[in-house]
Amino acid sequence: MQSYYFYLHPEAQHIFVQKQKLQDAEPEFIWLDCTREDVVNRPEQWQQEVFNTAQLWLNEYHLRDILNLDHPCAFDTLDDYDLLIFRKLITPDDEIKLDSSAVEKHERMFGLATTPISFILTPQLLITVREQGNKDIERYLQRIETVLTRSIDEHHKPRKLPSTPLDLSLRLLNTMVDGYLDLRVPLTKRVEYWQQELLQGHRRFTKWHQLLQENMAFQQVENLCEEQIETMQELRDEIVDNYSHLKGKKRSEKQDIMLVRVDDLSSHIERIQKHTTRLRGAVQAAIDLHFSAVANQTNENMRILAIITAIFAPLTLLTGIYGMNFEFIPGLKSPTGFWIMLAIMCMTTLLLLYYFYRRHLVGRGERSVIDMLAQQQGDQHMNLLWFMDYEPIKATVKGTKKTLKEIEKLTTRP
Known part of the structure; x- marks a missing residue:
């Protein structure tokens, strides 16, 4: 477990960070970054360490949710803290070592694996529980370590540090979601590969099992994005309804800024979801074209066989006679x-x-x-006016002409 203390500079009024607690200053908030091994191996000791650091005791059921590898995206709020569980798609850059059976299950069923990241939020504390090897979180930790090598007056350069636990959580979430955008290129290449395999005509397509797994992987990404969007919407509702509970009474950050960041995060997830939907549609269109081409080839073969049969039928009749x-x-x-x-x-x-x-x-x-x-x-040689010979239509036309003549008489009467 790593601890980072964020302070407000007394003169420059910007945030600076320290790894140790200062004796003569009160921190704005504390970030406790924990790996799953820190919690699963000694949950009671971990709870006690968190309580000693921030005077916070976690709910027993929330602790179970944090330790559950298959827990979906969720947001829950209590009087003391808020819990946000966000499932992250494991990218090729990650070095997450999950249980082999769980990874095998995900890869067999979906083709992609995800891992949960838990955020425990209070106005003065942020606790993150993640897997070891999560590159998005580790890159942000490296940035913090780089900031620590500078003087306190330069901690806000070139980018300002987060001022609240909510601000830090949104930055971490944005880093993870931006990593999804990098998956668009390899996913598009995979779709192009399947299109070429489906539309080639020199051999029969036999990779239906792999194609089904690819399609289920796209479906998993869509479902994951849907869960994430719903969770972000619940967090947004909490910011709108109870923002003071998240930022604390001493903070003066504007609510609109947090809402803009949450909306921006949700829009990024929606972009990924729409892109994945388009890719699934492209694969389905390629499948439809494949079956259309197979049906067309079958019809062509049947046409040739029918012509051969029609040619040899009279000959067969003569030889039979x-x-x-x-x-x-x-x-x-x-x-x-x-x-x-x-x-x-x-x-x-x-x-x-x-x-x-x-x-x-x-x-x-x-x-x-x-x-x-x-x-x-x-x-x-169809006559375009053949329908005029239909008797009901003739009667209607005659009645219309009579009505028009009566209207003309009324309008011309002095």
């Missing part, structure tokens, strides 16, 4: 009967091929649907 076991068949004893029958069969084949050629079934490609409809329209 002259293959019957009758004693007297015309031309059976003729020395030229075979050649005459062969010529008739060839003529029949040529005539059928010519007919199919004229109908655009072989040789010149299929006729388009528009051309076929145009041909049917030309063959029917």
Whole structure:
């Protein structure tokens, strides 16, 4: 567990940070950064350390929620503190080592793994409980360590330090959500890969199991974003309804600034959710095109088989007739009967091929649907005013003409 004490500079009126508590100053707030190993191995001792540092005793059920690896995103508030559980998507940069069975379960079911991060908020205290190897939190800790190497007067350069636990929590959440935006490029490349695999025509597509896992991974990201948006909305409602409980009575930070940051955080999550939805739609469109191409190829194969069957059907009929076991068949004893029958069969084949050629079934490609409809329209010679011969319509037209004449008489009457 690491402790950071944030103080207000007495002269410059900016926030500076220290790792040890100063004897002659009261901290604005304290940040206790804990890993899950600090809590799960000795929960009672950890509770006592938190109480000794900030005079805060956590609820037993909240402690169980913090230790639950599968707990969804949630926000709960009590009189003493607020609890925010935010599930973070494990990115390739993270070095989080979860339980192997849990990781295997997530990867088998969804293809992606997430980890919860707990924020315990009071006006004077922020407690974070995370996994070891969370790069987003560790990068922010490195920034704090870099600030500690400077003098107190330069702690607010180049960027100001957070002034409240809520401000620090939103900054940490924003760092994690911004990391999701970097996943858009690899996710888009994965979708392009599946589009190429689905729309290739030189071999049959057989990777349906992997594609199903990819689709479930996109669904998991959407569900995760939905949970995060709902949690951020609950936090926003708490800021609107009870902001003094979060910032403390001595603080003068404006409520609108916190609301803008929460809205900005929610908008980032919504961008990720919409992007993932578009990618899922692209994969589904590629699947539909794949099945359409397969159906079109099947129809083409059936068309060719139907043409071959139509060509050989008359030939099969002729051979069947002259293959019957009758004693007297015309031309059976003729020395030229075979050649005459062969010529008739060839003529029949040529005539059928010519007919199919004229109908655009072989040789010149299929006729388009528009051309076929145009041909049917030309063959029917439809009269566009045929419906005027319908008796009820005739009566309606006559009644309309009569009404128009009566109106004309009334308007022209002096």
